Amino acid sequence: MPLLQSDLPLPLLHRGKVRDVYRASGDRLLLVATDRVSAFDVVMAEGVPDKGRVLTQITAWWLATHLSGTPHHLLSTRTEDICRAVPALARCTDQWEGRTSLVRRTRPAPVECVVRGHLAGSAWQEYRESGTLAGEPLPAGLVESAALDPPVFSPATKAQEGHDENITFGRAAALLGADLAAEVRRRSLALFARAHAAADERGILLADTKFEFGSASGGAVLLIDEALTPDSSRFWPARSYAPGRGQSSLDKQPIRDYLDAVPGWNRRAPPPPLPPAVTEAASARYRELFRQLTGSHLRDFEPPELAA
Numbered sequence: 001m002p003l004l005q006s007d008l009p010l011p012l013l014h015r016g017k018v019r020d021v022y023r024a025s026g027d028r029l030l031l032v033a034t035d036r037v038s039a040f041d042v043v044m045a046e047g048v049p050d051k052g053r054v055l056t057q058i059t060a061w062w063l064a065t066h067l068s069g070t071p072h073h074l075l076s077t078r079t080e081d082i083c084r085a086v087p088a089l090a091r092c093t094d095q096w097e098g099r100t101s102l103v104r105r106t107r108p109a110p111v112e113c114v115v116r117g118h119l120a121g122s123a124w125q126e127y128r129e130s131g132t133l134a135g136e137p138l139p140a141g142l143v144e145s146a147a148l149d150p151p152v153f154s155p156a157t158k159a160q161e162g163h164d165e166n167i168t169f170g171r172a173a174a175l176l177g178a179d180l181a182a183e184v185r186r187r188s189l190a191l192f193a194r195a196h197a198a199a200d201e202r203g204i205l206l207a208d209t210k211f212e213f214g215s216a217s218g219g220a221v222l223l224i225d226e227a228l229t230p231d232s233s234r235f236w237p238a239r240s241y242a243p244g245r246g247q248s249s250l251d252k253q254p255i256r257d258y259l260d261a262v263p264g265w266n267r268r269a270p271p272p273p274l275p276p277a278v279t280e281a282a283s284a285r286y287r288e289l290f291r292q293l294t295g296s297h298l299r300d301f302e303p304p305e306l307a308a
Contacts, residue, residue, distance in 0.1 A: 001049075002035035002047025002051070003034050003035050003095065003099070004036055004047045005034060005036075006020045006032045006034060007095065008022055008032070008089065008092060008095060008096065009088045009089070009091075009092070010022035010024065010088070010089075011023040013029070017038045017043055018033055018038075018052070018231065019031050019032060019034070020034060024085060024086050024102060025086065027104060027105045027217055028102060028104060028105060029102075029104075029105050030086065030101070030103075031056075031100065031103055032052070032095075032096050032099060033051075033052035033053070033055045033056045033099045033101075033226075034047065034052050035047030035048050035051045035052050036051075037051060037252055037279075037282070039256050039259055039271070040256070040259065041267075042267065042269050042271045043269075043271075044271050044274055045270070045273060046273065046274045046279050047279070048252065048255075048279050048282045049279065049280065050283050050286060050287055050298060051282075051283065052099035053298060054229070054286040054287065054289075054290050054298060055099075055229045055230075055231055056098065056099050056100065056101055057077060057098065057290070057294075057298070057301055057303060058229050058230075058293065058294070059074065059077075059101070059227045059229055060074065060304055060306065061294050061301075061304065062195065063223075063306060064304035064305075064306055065304075066194050067191060067194060070187075070191065070223055071220060071222050071223065072222050072223040072227075073104040073105075073106055073214065073222045073223070074102075074103050074306060075101075075103060075104065075306065076102050076303070076306060077100065077102070078305065079093060079097050079098075079303075081102065082096075082100060085102055086102075098303075104216055104222065106214025106215055106216050106222055107215045108212060108214040108224060108225075109176055109180065109184065109212070109213045109215070109221075110157070110158060110175055110176070111155050111156070111157065111167075111172050111175055111184070112155060112158055112211075112212065113153070113155060113187075113188040113212065113213065114154045114155060114156055114166075114188075114208065114209070114210045115154070115188050115189060115191075115192040115208060115210075115211070116148055116151060116152045116207070116208040117147065117148055117151040117192065117207055118145050118146065118147055118148060118207040118208065118236075119138075119142055119143075119145060119146045120144065120145055120207050120208065120234060120247070121208070123154060123208070124144050124145075126166060127142060133152055133154055133166070134152075134154045134155065134166040134167055134168055134169075135166070135167070135168040136152075136168060136169070138152075143243050143244040144244060144245060144246060145241070145242075145243045145245065145247055146243045146244075147243070150189075151189065151192055151193075151196075153185045153188055155167050155172040155181075156210070157175075169181065169185065172185075183221060184213050184221070187211075187213075187223075191211060191223070191227075192206070192209060195228050198293075199293065200238070202293055203237065203238045203239060203292070204235050204236070204238060204250070204292060204293065205235070205236040205238050205241055206228070206233060206234070207234035207247070208233065208234050209232055209233035210232050210233070211223060212225040230249075230250060230251035230252070230285070230286055230289050231251070231252075234247075234249055235249065235251065235289055236248065236249060236250070250285050250289040250292075251282075251285060251286065251289070252282045252285070253282070253285065254278050254281035254282045254285065255278055255279070255282050258274065259272065
């Protein structure tokens with residue numbers, strides 16, 4: 001059964017669209033990735049089986065492999081490590097095992113660090129209207145899903161409700177300070193290049209992704225939250241890619257497609273109910289992306305030990 005809400009014996013700090021955030025101990029937090037799913041910024045009443053586990057473990061896999069050496073906030077997703085840090089959780093592993101991250105607490109930067117390698121989503125919509133991306137001009141004549149060479153750093157403000165807003169780098173620098181803005185741009189582009197190459201070797205196009213950064217108590221700037229998951233990124237099968245149209249995404253696309261076909265829904269809460277076949281189709285895409293990237297089925301995956 002999908003987990004829609006956790007209830008752990010810890011102080012609850014926040015429930016987001018997907019994650020429940022708890023205070024663990026000292027400067028540590030516990031992030032529980034539920035199976036909640038949103039589409040068009042509306043949270044559905046139904047969950048997607050295994051979604052939270054995919055988001056948690058695919059982030060850990062990236063950080064342990066192709067993003068190793070990147071300063072980040074993730075301490076562990078391993079059951080034994082989490083129980084050692086928070087012994088009270090040993091009595092309720094059914095709620096959180098495999099879908100929970102023990103992390104360092106940081107002060108999140110108020111900007112989403114989006115890197116776009118292809119013209120899709122809100123970027124395509126803005127380009128059609130004005131020929132720009134986040135207010136910056138792009139070459140004329142581009143088509144939907146066209147490759148952006150080099151990839152474009154396209155920051156956005158974080159919206160508590162509704163859509164994030166694409167902003168110029170100048171506005172990001174005003175929000176973060178010039179030095180921090182330059183640092184997160186450099187790091188975001190470097191991380192994207194490494195992940196793009198790794199996905200390409202597996203027959204997957206990383207079209208775009210967003211990174212988040214936060215400042216730890218000692219001042220270090222760390223990569224935080226999820227990284228390169230199907231919720232924070234567009235992954236396209238390389239074999240079916242063709243510019244000039246929308247692409248099939250390895251994510252919750254079956255849910256968006258179903259909702260688009262529901263007559264009369266205005267993309268506001270409450271959403272229409274999702275049939276089990278639709279949520280399972282989305283679950284299958286999440287699991288298949290995990291398998292293609294990691295080379296392991298989710299049920300067989302052993303969470304990695306992460307460098308301190």
